Amino acid sequence: MRALRRFLDRRHRLIATAVAALAMGCAVLALRPDTASVTVLTAAKDLPGGVLEPADLTPAPLRPGTVPDGALRPGTPYAGKILTGPARRGEPLTDVRLLGPGLLAAHGEGTVATPVRVADPETARLLSPGDVVDVLAATSTWDGDAPATVAAEDVTVLATPGGESERGALIVLATTSAQATELASAQAGGRLSITIGPRAG
Template structure:
C-alpha cells in the first residue's frame, strides 16, 4: 500500500529535478570579466594617487581599454583629469621616462596655467618662468619658479587652461603647489634637447 502512495510524490520530485536540470542546461555560461582599476571619484590632473582614489572595476574583455592598469598605481601621478568610474590607463600617468637625463632629486611637477593658447607654444626642453597672475587681493604678479625645463605638454582639452609638466626639485614643486592654480608663464630659454616623439600625447 505504501508504494502507490509514494509513487506520486516521487514522480513530482523527479519532474522538478528534470525541470531544474533543463534550466541549468539552458542558462548561458557566466560572462568572463577582467578586473581593472578605475577612478573612485573625479580626480584633477596632478593628483598623486592614493588607495582611496581608486576602486576595482570588472569589464568584459573586449571593453578593457589598451594599457588598463590592474595594480601598482598608488603613488603615481595623473597627467590629466579623470572622471569617476573611468578606467585608469598608462596614458593617464606621468612616467619616469619624462625625467630621463635629469638629476636623481628631480621630480615631474604638473601645473595648470590659465591660457591654453600659451601652452600650444611650448615644447619639451623649453625653459619657462612661472608667475602668479594678479588678482584683487594681490594686484602684482610674482615669480614662483625661474628657468624650469618643460618635460611634457599634454594636449589641452579646452581653451580654459592647460596642463604643463615641469622638471623641478622638491622645494620648487612645493612652491608651485602653494601658489595655487592661477598661474602664467613666460618662455625664458630655447629647448636644450630635441622634443621627444611622444611629448604631446
Template sequence: MLPETTPRPAGPRERRRRRLARRWLSAGLAAAAAGVAVSALSPPDPPVRAVLVAARDLPAGAVLSAGDLERAQRPRPHVPDGALAPGAAEGAVLAGAVRRGEALTDARTTGAGLLSGQPPGTLATTVAVGDPAVLEGLRPGARVDVLARTEDPVTGLATGAERVATDVVVLAVPSAGGSGGLLGAQAPSAGSVLVAVDARTASDLTAAAGRTVVALRAP
C-alpha cells in the first residue's frame, strides 16, 4: 500500500497563473452575459417585401419593359402604398419621370394592363352610353355596338342612326360616384364607358360625341 502524500503548496508562479486564469474566466463570462442581454434587447430585423424599382432614370410616357425594372427587397414599413408587385408593371406607361432605384407604384403609372391582350394600335376611347338603363348592365369585358344619331343638317332634327362601332369590348365602367380610374388610368365620366377600338373608329366616335348610344350585344 502506497503512503499518502501531502499536496505540495503552490508556488508564487502557480498562484499568479491561477489568478490570471480566474480573471480571464470572469471577463469571458461577463462578456457572454452582456452579449445575451444585447441580443435580448435588440429588436428583430423587420420583414421584407419584394418590390419593383426603376433600373435607370426613366422619362414620363415610357412604356415599361423587363429591362427597365429590377427587383429589390425593402423593409415592409418602407414599402409605399400601391407598390407594383413583380410581373405587374410590364406594359404600363409612366405618368411621370422616375429616378433609378425608385419604387414603382400605381400612382406613377397609367393604363397598366388596360389594353393588355388587345391588337397593336388599339386605342381606349370614351363613349357616352346615352341610356342609363344600359349603363347599369355594362361590365368590363362586355361587347357592345355604338350607334350615333343622325340629324337633318338644316333643321337639326333627328333623322335616324348610324352604326359607328360594331362588337367592341368595354374596358372600364365608371363607379357609382363617377370617380376613380382603372389601375391609374383616367376613368370615364359618369354616363360613359371606355371601349377598345382602332384608330379610324376612334376618330368616328370623336366626331359623333354627344350623339352616341351604346347597345349591349348578347354574349
C-alpha cells in the first residue's frame, strides 16, 4: 500500500508540474506581442486636403485585421494627387480619399470629376466632401448682372482643394458629362455660386 501511495503521489506531482508548465506557456504566448503586421501609408501630420507633397505620408505598421480596404501601400505614387478632405496625423489613407477612379466609382457609372471655381471663397470654405449643392450662375451684361440660373442641381462635392485666386475658390464636383458641359459654359460667361442642401442618404 505504501508503495502504491508513493507511486500515486509521484504521479500527481508530475501532473501538477505539467499543468503549471502548460499554464505558464499559455501566459507567455498571450503576453507576446503579435509581430505580424501590414505596412500602409498614413498621414505624417494633420493635412488640410488638397495637393499631396512627398513628405505628407509616412509608412506605418497595422495589424492585418485593422487595415482598411483600399489602403495605400508604400510605393504608391501619391505626390501631386488631390486629397479630397482633411486627414488627421496617423490616419491610414485609402484610394477613396484621393481624387481619382476609386472615388468616382462610388458615384455610379458615367460620373465625372468637374472642377469649378466658386466666386465667394468664404462660401467654398463651408463645404466638405460629401456635401450636396446646387450651382448657380450669374451672367454679367452691359446692363448689370442678369438673374442667376441653375447650372447644376444636386451634385456632390468630391474635393475642396482650395486654390483660391482672384477667380474664386476651386472645388471638385461629381457630375454627369452633360452637367460638366453646362458648368463649363456657365463659368465662361459669368460667376458661380452655390446653395448647400442635405447630404445624400
